[in-house]
Amino acid sequence: MTTPHDRIDGRPDRRASGAEPEPGVRPAPEPPRRLPEFDFAAYRSTELRSPRQPLVIPPSGATEPTGPVFGVADVHPLDADLTAQHVGEPLGERIVVGGRVLDESGRPLRGQLVELWQANAAGRYPHKADRHPAPLDPNFTGAGRCLTDEEGRYRFVTIKPGAYPWGNHHNAWRPAHIHFSLFGTAFTQRLVTQMYFPGDPLFAYDPIFNSVRDERARRRMIAGFDMDTTVSEWALGYRWDIVLGGASATPTEDR
Amino acid sequence: MSTRPMDTSPMNTWPIGAEGDTPNPDGGLTPSQTVGPFFGYALPFAGGPDLVPPHTPGAIRVHGTVYDGAGVPVPDAVVEIWQADATGRIPRAPGSFARDGVTFTGWGRAAVDRLGRYAFSTVRPGAPGADANPYLAMSVFARGMLRRVVTRVYFPEDDRHADPLFALVPASRHETLIAVREESGSYRFDVHIQGEQETVFLAV
Numbered sequence: 001m002t003t004p005h006d007r008i009d010g011r012p013d014r015r016a017s018g019a020e021p022e023p024g025v026r027p028a029p030e031p032p033r034r035l036p037e038f039d040f041a042a043y044r045s046t047e048l049r050s051p052r053q054p055l056v057i058p059p060s061g062a063t064e065p066t067g068p069v070f071g072v073a074d075v076h077p078l079d080a081d082l083t084a085q086h087v088g089e090p091l092g093e094r095i096v097v098g099g100r101v102l103d104e105s106g107r108p109l110r111g112q113l114v115e116l117w118q119a120n121a122a123g124r125y126p127h128k129a130d131r132h133p134a135p136l137d138p139n140f141t142g143a144g145r146c147l148t149d150e151e152g153r154y155r156f157v158t159i160k161p162g163a164y165p166w167g168n169h170h171n172a173w174r175p176a177h178i179h180f181s182l183f184g185t186a187f188t189q190r191l192v193t194q195m196y197f198p199g200d201p202l203f204a205y206d207p208i209f210n211s212v213r214d215e216r217a218r219r220r221m222i223a224g225f226d227m228d229t230t231v232s233e234w235a236l237g238y239r240w241d242i243v244l245g246g247a248s249a250t251p252t253e254d255r
Numbered sequence: 256m257s258t259r260p261m262d263t264s265p266m267n268t269w270p271i272g273a274e275g276d277t278p279n280p281d282g283g284l285t286p287s288q289t290v291g292p293f294f295g296y297a298l299p300f301a302g303g304p305d306l307v308p309p310h311t312p313g314a315i316r317v318h319g320t321v322y323d324g325a326g327v328p329v330p331d332a333v334v335e336i337w338q339a340d341a342t343g344r345i346p347r348a349p350g351s352f353a354r355d356g357v358t359f360t361g362w363g364r365a366a367v368d369r370l371g372r373y374a375f376s377t378v379r380p381g382a383p384g385a386d387a388n389p390y391l392a393m394s395v396f397a398r399g400m401l402r403r404v405v406t407r408v409y410f411p412e413d414d415r416h417a418d419p420l421f422a423l424v425p426a427s428r429h430e431t432l433i434a435v436r437e438e439s440g441s442y443r444f445d446v447h448i449q450g451e452q453e454t455v456f457l458a459v
């Protein structure tokens with residue numbers, strides 16, 4: 001399963017040829033598999049923002065196998081409707097995005113906080129540093145939260161985000177995407193990722209999407225168009241299931 | 256002649272996202288992706304860095320700067336901590352976003368400022384077990400980081416030999432895991448994502 005990755009980015013694999021461990025330091029066991037690797041030369045900003053030393057598997061402690069708990073006090077029901085946060089309706093294509101949050105065994109993660117943020121329909125974020133000359137939408141901020149239900153389901157109403165250019169290389173465009181943040185029941189499960197839309201012509205050109213070298217794993221970031229999530233006369237629906245790894249073997253006393 | 260193959264050549268040629276694609280067809284782990292540069296209006300929240308209100312009796316300030324491999328502060332990072340309470344108990348109470356000012360939830364989030372600086376107000380955690388030192392579990396996310404990095408913030412008053420993590424790390428790197436107590440009483444913990452002083456990061 002864990003075959004070595006091709007170094008398609010042309011950078012030597014520093015991990016494999018890393019420095020000899022100092023005497024007296026125990027050899028590290030194989031760390032858990034996490035995708036993608038930190039460094040991917042085609043995504044230029046990773047060059048100075050990727051660790052070069054081997055990661056250390058920590059001794060089991062009490063803190064990492066547990067994680068923060070969120071509840072109804074933390075989330076307002078309207079936080080899940082990004083089209084209802086302002087006086088008017090935002091511009092763009094209204095969509096429903098929903099799915100389940102699961103652990104590695106396929107068990108639903110209940111009462112989980114899901115955070116999401118995205119550009120507007122024109123591909124613009126309401127952020128000072130976003131210089132893309134596309135219009136802001138006074139009726140769209142683009143941030144939401146919800147808790148998963150008893151079956152691990154989440155659901156947001158939002159606007160389909162636009163693609164946007166970025167400075168990584170000449171004519172670089174991000175495929176339309178929604179940023180997601182998840183917690184799981186353990187600190188080790190914490191995940192920040194991006195959801196993509198099916199059939200995007202920019203997939204082949206995006207270094208962030210392609211930083212995940214395994215094709216099957218890349219597909220896990222793409223939502224499926226879903227008729228069951230689609231609401232008649234109102235909004236297309238996309239379904240995206242999220243699987244969190246890294247849970248402790250010992251079950252938590254979550255309720 | 257281009258030195259940037261990204262400009263012209265697809266990075267993959269397989270058909271993807273055709274009609275009828277099912278979400279997460281193989282049920283495997285969802286990969287990580289960068290938090291990007293534009294999370295500032297979405298992730299930070301009022302009271303996020305204050306696990307206890309500043310100036311609460313017993314409150315400590317833990318702060319520092321996030322640096323890249325060139326030693327340059329990272330202005331677009333977000334730092335999160337998770338910790339035991341002052342007695343060493345793992346909090347199980349919700350309310351991190353609500354921040355009622357009383358409940359200790361053990362979790363905090365701080366976006367760095369333009370100079371790469373973050374600061375938390377919290378309590379010094381109790382030891383999580385008989386043979387381990389107290390620590391804060393910390394995650395750092397940033398533009399340019401495809402995954403978060405994870406580390407532990409230990410306190411300088413504790414004997415490092417008492418904690419098993421230090422035996423797994425070359426002594427020359429121990430300092431990167433230990434906060435520095437400042438004259439003001441604050442604890443300073445800088446994160447070096449890469450470079451000579453690279454922080455010890457954990458595989459979790």
Ligand SMILES: [Fe+3]
Nearest residue numbers: 119177179291
């Ligand atoms: Fe984005």
